[in-house]
Amino acid sequence: MDVRDMTLQECLDNPRFMVLLEKHVPDYKKYPVALFSRMKMGKLAEIAVGQGLVTREKAEHIFDKLNGKLFEEADT
Numbered sequence: 001m002d003v004r005d006m007t008l009q010e011c012l013d014n015p016r017f018m019v020l021l022e023k024h025v026p027d028y029k030k031y032p033v034a035l036f037s038r039m040k041m042g043k044l045a046e047i048a049v050g051q052g053l054v055t056r057e058k059a060e061h062i063f064d065k066l067n068g069k070l071f072e073e074a075d076t
Contacts, residue, residue: 003063
């Protein structure tokens with residue numbers, strides 16, 4: 001499965017995702033992430049790109065890295 005197709009809640013329920021989130025965004029709890037729990041990660045990235053928070057290329061790079069980190073053991 002691609003992270004882009006996962007909802008935010010599915011990501012937050014994934015222990016491997018949480019390790020990455022806490023390592024790279026330790027203050028994420030300051031934000032109202034629960035409001036977006038049903039949104040797909042790809043849609044959230046589109047919103048971030050539209051708001052100018054991140055470039056499309058950077059968002060794709062982040063998704064590629066997340067996919068590699070989250071699912072590398074599942075492929076072996």
